[in-house]
Amino acid sequence: MPRKKEQGLTNCIRDLRTAASGMTQQDLADQVGVTRQTIVALEGGDYTPSLTLALRIARVFGKPTDEVFQLEQG
Amino acid sequence: MNAMEKVAWAELLVCATAVAAVGLLVPWLGDGAMGGFGLLGFLGFTALFLRQRGNRVITDERDTQIQRTATGLSMGAAWFTLFMGVTALVIWANQERDVVPTRVLTWLIWISFAVLYGVKGLAGVVLYRRHHAA
Numbered sequence: 001m002p003r004k005k006e007q008g009l010t011n012c013i014r015d016l017r018t019a020a021s022g023m024t025q026q027d028l029a030d031q032v033g034v035t036r037q038t039i040v041a042l043e044g045g046d047y048t049p050s051l052t053l054a055l056r057i058a059r060v061f062g063k064p065t066d067e068v069f070q071l072e073q074g
Numbered sequence: 075m076n077a078m079e080k081v082a083w084a085e086l087l088v089c090a091t092a093v094a095a096v097g098l099l100v101p102w103l104g105d106g107a108m109g110g111f112g113l114l115g116f117l118g119f120t121a122l123f124l125r126q127r128g129n130r131v132i133t134d135e136r137d138t139q140i141q142r143t144a145t146g147l148s149m150g151a152a153w154f155t156l157f158m159g160v161t162a163l164v165i166w167a168n169q170e171r172d173v174v175p176t177r178v179l180t181w182l183i184w185i186s187f188a189v190l191y192g193v194k195g196l197a198g199v200v201l202y203r204r205h206h207a208a
Contacts, residue, residue, distance in 0.1 A: 034134035037076045041136065050135050 008072035014043045016061045016068065032056040075202075078137040080123045082144065082198025088116050089192040096184075105177045111184040117191060140201045148194035156186040 017023045025039040032053060041047035042057075049057070058065040075083075095110035103109070124132055159182040163174045 029131065030129065033131055034136070035076045035131050037079075038134050038136045047136055053135060 009048060009069065010045065010072070011042065011069045013039070013057060013068065016063070017043075020061065028057070028060065031060050076137065077123045077132045078141060079198070079202040081120045082195050082202060084120045084123070085117060085191050085195030086199055087195070088113060089188055089195055093188055093192070105181075108180060108184055111188060114187060114191060140198060143201060144194045144197035147197045148190050148192075151193040152186045152190035155189045156182065159186070 013028070017025070017028055025043070026036045029036045029039045033056070034053065038047060038049075042049060054065055054069055058068045061068060092111050092113035095113055096107050099107035099110050126132060163178065163182070166172075167174050
């Protein structure tokens, strides 16, 4: 089963991407090795990425993972 | 729509077409209508959706997760169909003290294949829609 949407898990991928000289979803997808549709699902909060993918995304933006993904205290 | 979602739609549509063809042909051809299940052979062309184009990623971890779920559901449904069918045939043959006609077994196998691909396609389509298709 695809990972269930984690309650309280948010990310700022869209903000970081647009701030990075207008990087497109396809650009980011190519850099982290996924399809554009997965980036769309991530930005929409509909998909919880694997740890590896989360680390790759954080590396692309040069940020710590917990700055890209935030988990609210529950 | 990414490549694996196209594959899921193709599985669903080809399977629905095959089942519809069989259903329409039964009144005229009887058991010969099983030939309609041959349309499932077109599923072989779904590999065309997975051709590598440039350096683009064709499938990723999200596709793998969805396909794993869809395959699990479809295998379960197909095995259930097959085993329940065989069980019913065994009970029938035992009560009637008769042999099971080969054509009935052939129908059962074809139907199981149709269930396998139909459920896999349907589950794939639903999961892609639920997990934000684009």
